[in-house]
Amino acid sequence: xxxxxxxxxxxxxxxxNPKPPVHLGTRYDTSGNFLIEPGNTVVSHLVSGSPSExxxxxxxxxxxxxxxxxxxxxxxxxxxxMTLFQGIIEYRRRLPYWPQDVPLDTSIxxxxxxxxxxxxxxxxxxxxxxxxxxxxPTGLTVxxxxxxxxxxMRQWRDALAVPFGYRHPDHDAYVxxxxxxYQIQRLADDRAAAWQDLxxxxxxxxxxxxxxxEIKAPAFCSFRDMEHFEELLVLGRP
Numbered sequence: 001x002x003x004x005x006x007x008x009x010x011x012x013x014x015x016x017n018p019k020p021p022v023h024l025g026t027r028y029d030t031s032g033n034f035l036i037e038p039g040n041t042v043v044s045h046l047v048s049g050s051p052s053e054x055x056x057x058x059x060x061x062x063x064x065x066x067x068x069x070x071x072x073x074x075x076x077x078x079x080x081x082m083t084l085f086q087g088i089i090e091y092r093r094r095l096p097y098w099p100q101d102v103p104l105d106t107s108i109x110x111x112x113x114x115x116x117x118x119x120x121x122x123x124x125x126x127x128x129x130x131x132x133x134x135x136x137p138t139g140l141t142v143x144x145x146x147x148x149x150x151x152x153m154r155q156w157r158d159a160l161a162v163p164f165g166y167r168h169p170d171h172d173a174y175v176x177x178x179x180x181x182y183q184i185q186r187l188a189d190d191r192a193a194a195w196q197d198l199x200x201x202x203x204x205x206x207x208x209x210x211x212x213x214e215i216k217a218p219a220f221c222s223f224r225d226m227e228h229f230e231e232l233l234v235l236g237r238p
Contacts, residue, residue, distance in 0.1 A: 005192045009199070012137045014186035021183040026091050027226060028182055032073035034225040038108040039089030040115060042160060043081040043229055044215040046178075055210035056080065059135065059202045060180050066198065068191055072137060072181035075226050082130060082142055082178050084153065084218045085160040086168060087115065099165025112222045116233060118163035119220050124236030125159065128152040130176065130213050132206040135199040137187060139180035145212050156218065178213075182226075 010016040028034045046053045057077060063069060088097065088111050093104045102114065129145035130153075144150030153176065161167045168174070187195060206213075219231040 005196050008134060008141075009136065009192070009196060012183060012187055012195075013189050013192055015189040017186060021186075023182055024184065028073045028184070030184055032070075032184055034073070034075070034227050036225055037090055038222070038224050040087035040108070040112045040220065040222045041083055041229065042085040042087065042218050042220050042235065043083050044218050045081045045229070045231070047214040047216055050214040052210040052212065052214045053080075055206060056140070056178070056213065059140075059205065062198060062202060063137070063180060066195070068187060071183065071185040071187055073184050074181040075179060076228070079227055079229055080178055080180075081229060082176055082213075082215060084176075085157055085164065087111075087164065087220075096166050097168060101165060108222075112232070115163065115220060119233055119235065122159075122163065122235050124218065125152050125155040126236065127217065128156075130215060131211060132203065132213060135202045135206075137195065138177075138182060140178040142176045142178060142213065179226075 005013065024030070026035065027037050046056060060074070060077070063072070064074065086097075088108070090108055092098075098104055102111070106114075128149040130142045130149065131145040132140045133143050134141040144153050154172075157171065157174065161171065216234075218235045220233040220235060221229040221231050223229045
């Protein structure tokens with residue numbers, strides 16, 4: 001690349017990663033339209049109208065204003081969330097991303113009903129707070145706001161692996177995040193400095209104005225695509 005960027009950013013630029021984005025053609029198309037890709041998941045949505053959401057949306061708007069933002073397919077504001085545990089999804093019907101005791105050809109709707117039954121009365125480990133640790137072209141990398149929050153989030157993941165019936169290969173190393181967009185096309189190398197400056201400014205904004213991101217309680221959700229995550233069951237409630 002003509003400009004040096006942080007290693008975590010390099011994969012988003014053509015010079016260091018010429019491969020097409022992994023979900024292009026199944027999750028969204030080259031025009032940025034989201035495609036049908038049903039599944040289920042456990043997420044914490046942003047708290048609508050909260051001060052921290054306002055900062056998140058301001059950062060999202062700054063990304064949208066970049067001259068080459070058309071290389072990104074942005075999800076709707078209403079879909080913004082942090083994934084706590086990945087459920088099953090249509091185009092990942094294989095082990096270990098599927099419970100061993102359920103046939104791989106089981107419909108997504110049937111899987112969602114099964115998980116609703118298994119999750120009834122799920123206790124969880126209580127609330128936790130998150131903070132932004134990095135800004136990327138696709139959104140925000142987040143983590144527990146404190147060591148205790150990080151521990152609680154891992155406890156949630158470990159416990160959820162039981163009713164879901166699997167542990168993803170990245171179960172212990174999973175990087176929590178809030179997705180803003182998916183790459184349609186890699187960013188041009190000569191735009192690296194502009195994007196890196198933007199991300200540095202945005203991270204400073206979070207540190208100053210939203211050191212904690214307000215999120216709702218974890219909820220089991222279903223989805224048809226990446227534009228809407230329907231809360232079916234809020235977890236950890238009596």
